[in-house]
Structures are given as structure tokens and as C-alpha cells.
Amino acid sequence: MRLRSLFLSICLTVVPLAAVAAAQQPSGDFVPVDETVPGEQIPALPLIATAYGFIWVGVLGYAWSIGRRLQKVESELAELESRSK
Amino acid sequence: MMRAFFRVAWIVVRKDLTVEVRSLEILSTTLFFAVTVVLMFSFGLVVDGRPLNDVAAAILWVAIAFSGTLALGRTFERERHNDTLRALLLAPADRPALYVGKLAGILLLLALVEAVLVPLVGLLFAAPIFVNSGYLIALLAGGTLGFTAVGTLFAAMLVRARSRDVLLPIMLYPMTVPVMIAGVRGTAALFQPTPDLAVAMFWIGLLGFFDVVFVTLALWTFDPVMTD
């Protein structure tokens, strides 16, 4: 369960990252990194969107996964306690 | 009190040595493994017959870390196989003394491996191992002690765990990054055409600190983690 959510979050990171990386390389017009002024032609918005998106997805996914597991465990606990009485 | 402590430690060392001398299993396999690691890395890092910068130091320390992990794993596997660790822990002996005994045994083993490994690296990469050998020995001793101090504790903790073979390196390598950096950078400073002794001294000092902190911490945690 935990592993699956980890896998999911990794996928969610890699896909936007790859998209950003792909968007930044115009075909056949490769400029070595150290010859450019750092970050001049790179659009900032996709980078910000990826960063915020990742954090949002991570927080929500994690909270959701805890909440669900907590519900399951507590119902199990209630059942066990009523059974033992 | 102190005498009893070292007596227990000595008994553990002697027991390990007796078993090892009879078969030489761990020493011979670890040694051959270390040589193999050196050769594997050489094929990757020697370009046009010439090694890249600082490659000798890097290969030496990677080989020490890899073969150290192997030796740690094998030593405790032997204990697990014969269930002797449980007997040791049940004995009315100081727990930290058992740790010190185990640590000393593995250190001795690795010292023998390094006695072959260092000349081999010196030979293959024309590294000046005899120029500042005092510094080199201090780096090797400090680094090996730091690595095995953490490694012995982790390997002992993992004896009863599942998937221990893979968990040992996973836990040990991130934890001993300072040792690797200090060892590699210090050794590289010594292997330069003009050795930089001040830099080597800094790393020896850092290794000394690391050893003091982690040996103390390991002695301190060994008892609670090994209690059922």
C-alpha cells in the first residue's frame, strides 16, 4: 500500500519533469549550459508549476492514504474489541 | 571491572580467530573479492592506458568499503548459522565487551586485506604509498575503524532480520559517507605529485572525531538493541 503510493508519487514527479525538460530543448538548437547566462531563456512558469504541483499532490496523497488506512484500522479495532467482550 | 571487560573482548576475538584460522574462508574470499573490485573499477576508469585524476584513492576506498561489507556479513552469518550469537548474548558478560571483541576481530581481518590492497593499488596506479606512509596509515586506520564501528553494530542488529544481506549496505553506505569522503580526499591529497599534508591532516582529524563519536554511540546502543 505504502509502496504503491510511493510509486505513484514517483510517476507523478517524473512525468512533469520530463515534460518540462522536453519543452526546454528546441530541436537541433542545443546550447551548452555553461555558454548561456544561467537560466535566461528558460521559462519560469513550468518550473514553478511542477514544484508546487508535486508538493500539493504529495501532501494530499499522503494525507489521503493515512486517512484511509486509519479508517480501516479503527474499524478493525472496534470490531475486535466488540468481539472480545 | 576494566580487566573483566577486556578479558571478555579478548575471548571473543580469540574465538573468532581460531575459527577463521582453521578455514581461512572469510579472509581468502574477502581478499579475492577486494582484488576483483579493484580490477573492475580499473577497466571503467582507466582511459587510453592512463587513470583519471585521483582514481587510485577512489578505487582503494571503494574496494575497502565493498570488501568490508562482505566481511561483516560473512562474520555474522557464521554466528547466525551456528546460533552462537545467542549463546554469547546469554552469557553473563558485558554486552559492550562483546561488541568490542567483534569489532577488533573484523578490524584485524580488514587490516590484513588492506595490507594486500594498498600495495596492489600502489603498483597498478604508480601511487606513492611509501612517501608519507605515516599519514596513509593514519587515514586507513581512522577510516577503517569508523566504517567497521558502524558496520559491526548494524550487522549485529541485522542478524535476526529478514533480507539482511541487502539491508546492510543500504544502511551502512549512506551512514558512512563522511568516512568515504574523508578517506578518498585525504588519500588523494597524499597521492598528488606534491602531497598536500595539511589537507590530509584535516581529514585525519575529522576521521578521529567520527571514530570517537560513533564508537561511543555504538557501545551505548549495543546493549538496548541486542536485548530481546
Next chain:
Amino acid sequence: MLGLAAGMFALAPWMINAAPNEATMGLVYKIYFFHMPSAWMFMVAAITSGIASARFLFLKRPSADGWALAAGELAVLFGAFTLVSGPLWARKAWGVWWVWDARLTSSLMLFMIFVAYLLLRKYGGPGSDKLGAGMALFGMANVPFIYVSVNYWRTFHPLTSVVPTLPVEMGIPLWYCVTAFTLLFIVLLRMRTRLEHQRVRVEALYLLEDES
């Protein structure tokens, strides 16, 4: 408390959007509003996990183990946030995704230690609670060593100083975000700890049932 954290988190984008752009770096520096609080919470989580582990090991408090595990998981979560948002910012600010800088490398190593901790907890089998506690304790003690050694190994100073003295209109959103992240950390920590404690109780009850 959950509501407050969620509300603050939901409002954060407006606060950040309202902050003026920084002169030399422009828009991209706004990653910093989430990056820095993540990094702080990463540190706090790592320290929490180490302290809880020490309490579990030396003072034999069984409930401390739940806290240590929860904090360990949060360290990996916030560590991932830090390590993802950092390179995204660096790509624009420094022109490369990653530099072998002291802060970056030591954060990565600390992240690795806690990933190893979680792997141990998951696959270690019986007794892994104690092993994990030992490891978290060592991990916490290791932080200064990692930092010093990486710092001397690679003295690459960032082109822009990382913590600029911020004017008020940037400082307020930043502290707002730090507060939101701290609340979030506390909420998640308590939820995860509760989950672990309840799970332990369920296991104990099953064990009791088997015996009777």
C-alpha cells in the same frame, strides 16, 4: 487543527502570488516559498525521529516507536519535496538541475538515510523497530559529519546567497508558509502516529485472540 492547516495551505498560493518579484531572479524565486519550509520540516522531522528513537531505546517507551516511524516517513516526504523543488529552482537560477553543493549533497544523504530507515522498517521483519531506532539515532548523530565533510569536499558557493534578507512584503508570505508547513507537519505527524499506535493495538488484540 486539521482545518486550520488545510485552510492556510489553500490560501498560500494567493499570499505567494501577492508577493513582489525579486529583482535578479524574477518569478522563479517563488519556488522558495515552498522550498524553504519543506527543508525546515525535513530537518525537524529527522530530529524528531532521532529523539523519539532515543527515547524508545534508552527509556524503553513503547509509544515512542510510533512517533519515530511517523517522523521518519515525514522526513522522507518533506525531503522529497525539498529535493524536487530545489533542482527546479536551480535550473533557472544556476542553469543546471543539480550542483554538488554542500547543502544539496548533505540533504540528499540525509534523505537516503531515512529511505534506508523506512526500507528497514518495512522489510526487516520482527525486531526491526529496535534496529530502526538504532539507525535513526545514528542518522541524527551523523548530520554534522555529513555537513562538514561535504562542505570541505565541495566548497561550491551558490551564485546567489540562499537566505537573502527579505523585505517585509516578501517576508510575510514566507513566514506564512513556514507556519502553514509547521502546522501541516504536526497534523500529519499526529495522524500517522495515531495510525501506528492503533495498528499496534490491533496486532496485540489478534495475538490475544490466538492465545485464548
